[in-house]
Amino acid sequence: MRPGSLPTLERRGTVRGTYFVQTWGCQMNEEDSEQIGLYLQDLGFVPAQTPREAHIVLLNTCSVRKKPEDKAFSFLGELREIKQSRPEMVVGVAGCMAQLRADEIKRRNPFVDFVVGTAQIASIPGLVEEALQTRKFAKRIDLPPRTGAIVTDIPQRNLERGGKLKAFVPIQYGCDKFCSFCIVPTTRGRERSRPTEHIVEEVRRLAELGTKEVTLLGQTVNSYGKNLAEGRVPFSSLLRLLAGIPGIERLRYVSPYPRDFKTDVIEAIREVPEVMEHCHMPLQAGDDGLLKRMKRLYTVDSFGDIVSDLRKSMPDIGLTTDIIVGFPGETDTEFQATLSAMERFRFDGAYMFKYSPRPGTPAAEMEQVSREVSEARLKELMRVQDKITLEKNEEQIGREFEVLVDGPSRRDPTRLQGYTRCFRMMHFEGDAGLKGQLVILRATEPHHWGLSGESI
Ligand code: SAH
Numbered sequence: 001m002r003p004g005s006l007p008t009l010e011r012r013g014t015v016r017g018t019y020f021v022q023t024w025g026c027q028m029n030e031e032d033s034e035q036i037g038l039y040l041q042d043l044g045f046v047p048a049q050t051p052r053e054a055h056i057v058l059l060n061t062c063s064v065r066k067k068p069e070d071k072a073f074s075f076l077g078e079l080r081e082i083k084q085s086r087p088e089m090v091v092g093v094a095g096c097m098a099q100l101r102a103d104e105i106k107r108r109n110p111f112v113d114f115v116v117g118t119a120q121i122a123s124i125p126g127l128v129e130e131a132l133q134t135r136k137f138a139k140r141i142d143l144p145p146r147t148g149a150i151v152t153d154i155p156q157r158n159l160e161r162g163g164k165l166k167a168f169v170p171i172q173y174g175c176d177k178f179c180s181f182c183i184v185p186t187t188r189g190r191e192r193s194r195p196t197e198h199i200v201e202e203v204r205r206l207a208e209l210g211t212k213e214v215t216l217l218g219q220t221v222n223s224y225g226k227n228l229a230e231g232r233v234p235f236s237s238l239l240r241l242l243a244g245i246p247g248i249e250r251l252r253y254v255s256p257y258p259r260d261f262k263t264d265v266i267e268a269i270r271e272v273p274e275v276m277e278h279c280h281m282p283l284q285a286g287d288d289g290l291l292k293r294m295k296r297l298y299t300v301d302s303f304g305d306i307v308s309d310l311r312k313s314m315p316d317i318g319l320t321t322d323i324i325v326g327f328p329g330e331t332d333t334e335f336q337a338t339l340s341a342m343e344r345f346r347f348d349g350a351y352m353f354k355y356s357p358r359p360g361t362p363a364a365e366m367e368q369v370s371r372e373v374s375e376a377r378l379k380e381l382m383r384v385q386d387k388i389t390l391e392k393n394e395e396q397i398g399r400e401f402e403v404l405v406d407g408p409s410r411r412d413p414t415r416l417q418g419y420t421r422c423f424r425m426m427h428f429e430g431d432a433g434l435k436g437q438l439v440i441l442r443a444t445e446p447h448h449w450g451l452s453g454e455s456i
Contacts, residue, residue, distance in 0.1 A: 017055030018048035024071055025062025027254060028188075028217050029095055031168040032121055033060045036094065038158040039125045052082055056090045056128060061097035063183050065356035069097050076109045083111045090131045094121060096187035102141050117141035118188050119173070122156050143189040159202055162209030165406065165436050169206070171199055171238065172218030177257065179284075180295045180366075181327060183358040184219055193224050196233050200241060207247030212436065213404060214248060220257035222265055236264035243274035249438060250404060250421070252276045255322075258283070259298045261306045270313045277314050278423035281306070282322035286341025287334040290327055293366070300341055307345055318348045318422030325381055326355040326374025328366030335377050342384050348392050348424070350385045354378045386448055393424070393446035400442050400456060401426065407435040411449075425450030 019040040023033040036058055037047065048054035059075060062068035072093075083089055092114045093105050099117040106112055113131040116124060120140045127138050161167070175184045176191040203214055216238075218224060225233035235253075243251055251274050256265070258281055269275050281303075285291050288299045310317050323338065342350070354374045357364040401420040409417035409427050416430045418439070427450070428441055441453035 014044060015046050016044035017046075018053065019045040019056040019058065020048045020051045020054035021058045021060060022051065022075060023060045024068040025060075025064060025095065027168050027215065028170060029060050029062060031170060031217060032095070032118075033058075034161065034168075035158055036060065036121060036124055038161055039122075040128065042158070043125050043128060051079065054089070056092070058092045058094055058124070059098075061093060061095035063096035063100055063187050063358065065353065065358075067356070069101075072097055073108070076105070076112070080109060080111060090128060092116060092124065092127060092131070094118075094124070096183070099141055099143070099187045100183070102139050106137060106139070112137070114138040115141065117143060119143050144192070145190070157198075157202065159205045161206070164206070164209075164211050165404070166213040166215070167206050167211045168215050168217050169199060169202055170194065170217045171253075172221060172224050175219035176223075177220060177297070178295060180293065180362040181324065181355060181358065183361055186360060188219070191220070191223065191226070193218075193226060193228055193233075195228055196225075196230060196238060196241065199238065200245070203242050203248060204245050207245050210247075210436075212247065213250040213252065214242065216242075216251070216253040218253075218255075220255070220260060221253045222256040222260045222262070234264060236262075236268040239265070239268045239275055240272055243272045248274055250274060250276050252278060252423070254280050256281055258296075258303050258306060263309070266309055266313050269310075269317070276421045276423065277316060278318040278320070278421070279310060280320045280322075283341065283345070284322060284324050285327065285330075285334070286323075286338035286344075290330060290334050290338070293329065294324075294327060294363070300337075304344070316422055318420075318424060319345070320349040320351075320423070321345075321347045322351045322353070323381060323385075324353050324355050325377040326369040328355070328357075328363050328368055330355075330369050330377075339381065339384055342381070342388065346388050346392065347385070348422070349389050352378060352381050352385065390446060390448050393448075393451055396424070396443045396451055397446060398443065400440055401451075401453065403428075403439050403441050403453070405430070405434045405437050405439055408432065420451075426453045427451070428453045428455065430455060 021033045021036055023029050045056055051057045059072055061072040079091055090113050093112055094116045098115045102115040105115055114127040123140050130138055172193045174189040174191045178185050222235045224235040283303055284294055284296055286300055403418040403420055403426050405416055405418040409415045415427045417427050419425055426441055440456055442456045443451040443453050445452035
């Protein structure tokens with residue numbers, strides 16, 4: 001067999017070749033990529049270190065801002081060269097950009113073998129086999145419609161992903177909120193929840209295979225449970241159900257939507273030991289006019305009420321957020337209001353983005369803020385928030401935290417890293433054998449990224 005060529009018949013137990021999955025974007029994409037990897041392993045492929053040597057290369061793309069789209073196109077440019085010397089390499093493009101720009105991807109990169117949308121990742125094994133055998137281009141981008149009926153189109157998931165200390169589990173796909181800046185409802189379709197029993201079964205299996213921490217994923221996780229065959233299942237009930245699964249020590253979720261944040265979730269965080277005292281709740285902007293133009297369906301004060309209720313119940317809860325600057329028409333006064341909101345809420349951390357026009361969304365048609373102004377505002381916002389983050393970390397010095405040990409630190413491999421229950425990263429000296437254990441540490445030093453700590 002020529003080096004790089006592939007056997008076409010599947011032989012169970014034998015390795016047919018290698019694969020490489022390149023991922024951009026959110027945790028949902030990370031998780032989809034993990035599933036894609038499992039599908040490819042089932043077909044007899046093993047992971048490759050780089051795309052250069054892989055027989056099958058998959059791009060799992062992101063469209064939430066322009067930058068990840070540019071990166072995917074430039075990656076395709078690199079693959080074009082590899083493909084010239086190794087024409088048998090199979091290239092597939094998945095994810096949000098595949099959903100939106102399938103024809104353009106193929107036109108600009110004729111060597112691409114298939115394009116597969118966000119709701120079709122389960123068809124990837126079939127597409128790979130087809131590509132290996134026929135080399136005919138395939139496009140699979142249907143999004144499931146949802147007209148209020150019970151959802152039956154949830155993709156089959158591979159549950160045999162063992163040995164992960166921390167795992168992501170999608171509970172809901174798509175989004176019904178239609179914020180004026182956001183492309184997600186177009187790329188991921190309408191909101192649909194996974195049946196509760198499927199989620200419970202998946203988490204139970206993960207726990208049996210060694211998972212201790214589960215992060216539930218969805219665009220607006222706290223609206224989970226609409227249109228299920230079993231009737232409405234509130235998000236708080238799902239949390240309580242999953243917390244009862246033996247072996248699960250910690251439960252987290254991203255992201256709740258502020259308007260849907262009700263007291264039952266606050267009670268679940270307070271009462272259920274497994275539910276972590278951390279909440280990532282995107283504010284997006286600190287001005288009511290801006291929020292209205294963003295179509296966010298809440299006000300700064302109603303957001304503030306949730307923050308107060310959370311902190312009243314759990315004074316040490318970690319709160320993080322997302323902010324967009326340079327949204328169309330953002331005035332200096334409105335931007336100043338966002339800065340004030342950051343001082344008012346004193347988040348423990350924030351992801352801060354420059355607005356990126358997404359073709360087809362209402363905000364892309366509005367009057368844009370110049371790049372210079374947006375960049376200056378982003379810098380200012382980051383300066384303000386970084387100071388708050390450091391101050392919040394300083395406040396933790398001397399206090400004790402339960403930390404789930406991830407293993408060696410990525411910043412300094414001679415030390416260990418893990419997260420507190422309020423989702424602060426902690427570094428400390430310890431034996432590598434502590435990986436996967438819950439330890440109690442005292443915070444000794446603040447950093448912009450978290451805390452240094454010591455065993456007590
Ligand atoms: N469903 C979540 C958002 C998920 S997208 C919610 O409703 O809050 C993750 C983050 O990307 C968003 O919170 C927002 O801050 C940012 N984002 C989304 N669209 C964007 C755009 N067009 N430009 C810049 N940032 C954007």
